[in-house]
Amino acid sequence: MDEIYMNVKPVPSKNQTVPRSSERRSHGVVVLCLGLLSVLLLAGLISLGVHYHVSAQRSAAELSSIKANLMERLQASDNKSSSLTAERDWLNASLVKMTEELNRLRGRPTCPTGWRMFKCVCYLLSNETGSWEKGKEDCGVRGAGLVVISSTAEQMFLSNFTREETHAWIGLTDKDKEGTWKWIDGGPLTDPLKYWREPQPDNGGGYKTLGEEDCAHIIIGKSDLHNWNDLSCNTLLRWICMKRL
CATH class of the missing domain: 1.20.5 (Single alpha-helices involved in coiled-coils or other helix-helix interfaces)
Structure with missing residues (x-):
């Protein structure tokens, strides 16, 4: 009996797991799918x-x-x-x-080209500069004269003649007698038509290097009513000519 039992091979149990080829193939497919997805x-x-x-x-x-x-x-x-x-x-x-x-x-x-009109009077501000006498001569050649200011309205018009600040001769001088100012047409300078800057006129203020200041000029472009000053007549300034129509 013992020999019979020894020669008989054991039969695997139904519950014992054994690798199968189908499971291996399924695993490979999963790996392949994951690779393709990647x-x-x-x-x-x-x-x-x-x-x-x-x-x-x-x-x-x-x-x-x-x-x-x-x-x-x-x-x-x-x-x-x-x-x-x-x-x-x-x-x-x-x-x-x-x-x-x-x-x-x-x-x-x-007015001629380049001149400006104010109350039937034509005015011209020169482009060049020169002495008071040169301005007087130039205005004469143009059939005019250095400006003579006869009203406050005219003074304000000339004070605002240009926007730029510039100095220009006017027809006022005391060459004949120091301190007695006259217009170029012979008329005297009278109150209230005096528009000197303080403390002008001062005839140089005692400074001999300035010389005799016998000619007057106006400072344009400041909208200032009192803007006259006296200077040496040889100073190079622009000038204002005027002529009536």
């Missing part, structure tokens, strides 16, 4: 990155194009503005000429 995921990431890179380049190009377009429009606007300014100035000049011509045709007196 490849697809990587490909998707690469494609997404390329898409964003191309989009960024396209956006940069579009922004550059928009910027260039705006710059062109801005330049065109500046050019148009300059053109309009030039056209405005031309129209203003044309309007002045047309007004002068219309007044001439209507028989109304007008």
